[in-house]
Ligand code: SF4
Ligand code: SF4
Ligand code: SF4
């Protein structure tokens with residue numbers, strides 16, 4: 001019997017093998033998903049909420065208020081979309097074009113640079129399925145998938161049998177963690193955990209590159225050279241290696257040059273691929289969709305049909321310089337995630353918030369539209385952390401509008 | 415959680431053999447193996463001076479009443495359903511190589527020892543566990559792969 005599987009949109013893994021038992025649109029039991037995924041799937045509620053100036057309103061009022069804000073704005077900011085489908089993201093790009101908006105997502109302050117380099121073919125890419133089937137050496141660098149993507153190791157990167165990895169993890173695979181602290185993932189990696197001091201990654205990379213070519217690896221923090229040489233030896237022997245790049249590494253590097261150097265050096269001696277540890281289920285989709293349209297992955301400004309790009313169009317810089325005069329925030333909570341000094345400027349402009357959950361941002365918004373949970377109550381397609389497209393149907397039905405439906409209504413009214 | 419020596423320290427240490435074992439130490443070993451319970455030592459159960467220890471030993475094993483006959487306990491509050499143990503458990507792999515053995519959902523959950531239900535691991539068919547039965551071996555597949563020590567054998 002073919003089983004009817006659902007996709008979990010709880011994180012960038014987009015696990016596609018989830019069984020769900022539901023009744024009257026309430027999720028009762030979830031099989032195979034991790035705790036994060038189960039919580040995500042059981043989040044749904046019934047009633048829709050529309051609010052303007054803290055007062056409940058009907059759908060039409062909320063939409064027309066949102067439209068008025070966008071119409072009056074000279075340079076609205078459209079931000080978020082990491083937990084929206086590809087279809088919604090494409091609509092948002094169109095809306096940004098139409099309203100001459102500044103468009104950005106969380107990737108501008110996390111993994112955007114890495115995804116951009118991947119899309120420009122600066123790294124050798126592979127899929128998670130390749131990892132399962134072939135990878136013999138995996139490095140988790142500045143990433144703790146055991147916490148952020150709970151099924152990462154069990155579904156792809158360490159424990160499963162794959163077509164060319166039939167003997168099991170103890171014999172067939174080596175997992176390595178490089179991090180500033182002994183994370184849960186590092187614990188699993190046992191002796192193959194390399195603890196670097198905060199900000200010490202670039203130096204560690206250069207020491208490792210030295211080690212790869214048989215030179216003495218030196219760091220200012222005196223990391224035991226013997227251990228770096230041991231690591232270099234493991235890496236040199238890799239037939240199919242993968243580096244999973246996490247936020248920890250990206251935050252610690254001023255630019256990606258060290259990472260380019262490392263991947264080049266690794267590929268001189270062995271065969272190494274790179275996958276970014278994307279958190280939100282469709283942040284990579286946003287990057288790819290915008291890249292296709294504009295050649296940039298984030299931080300763009302549309303103006304008279306043209307596109308401008310630069311750090312000044314990232315949410316952080318745009319708010320800092322107060323260049324935006326309204327904001328449409330979709331499925332994101334910048335008031336909580338950005339530094340207070342920057343986020344407070346959001347409070348000075350009219351904000352429209354579309355989110356399935358109440359957040360600090362939604363509570364301080366002029367217009368709040370409570371949308372369906374993307375991937376649970378509404379379907380579509382998304383792009384997994386490794387670039388693979390995944391389609392999904394809603395798990396349950398809801399009366400609440402999907403963000404895609406809301407954007408369509410806003411576009412029509414404009 | 416505990417070992418035979420710690421249990422022995424709490425016994426009467428008189429080697430009276432009323433429990434049917436040759437010594438208190440042998441009784442402690444039988445306790446560990448879940449063959450006997452605190453109730454099987456008459457002095458411990460009946461004599462007031464052992465009352466406290468009787469309670470302690472009973473409590474120790476009460477904690478494991480939720481445990482299966484192999485002594486496997488899941489600390490549900492710790493487990494976050496990563497599935498590492500499910501995919502690493504050798505009988506799971508043998509019984510479902512293309513399902514859980516390959517990191518996917520079970521093809522037939524009924525045949526497995528460990529599955530994930532509502533984000534938490536669930537143990538079933540424990541007689542299949544390699545720690546069980548005559549040919550038991552000290553398998554630790556599900557212990558060493560767990561990031562949070564949510565599986566324990568008592
Ligand atoms: S790992 Fe991510 S996608 Fe997979 S079940 Fe957990 S939350 Fe969902
Ligand atoms: S009955 Fe109790 S006191 Fe007597 S030998 Fe057994 S354990 Fe020891
Ligand atoms: S001890 Fe071994 S056989 Fe038993 S449940 Fe754990 S991994 Fe499976």
Ligand code: SF4
Pocket residue numbers: 492493494495496497498499500534535559560561562563564565
């Ligand atoms: S490995 Fe540990 S945390 Fe993961 S599912 Fe098994 S018991 Fe739970």
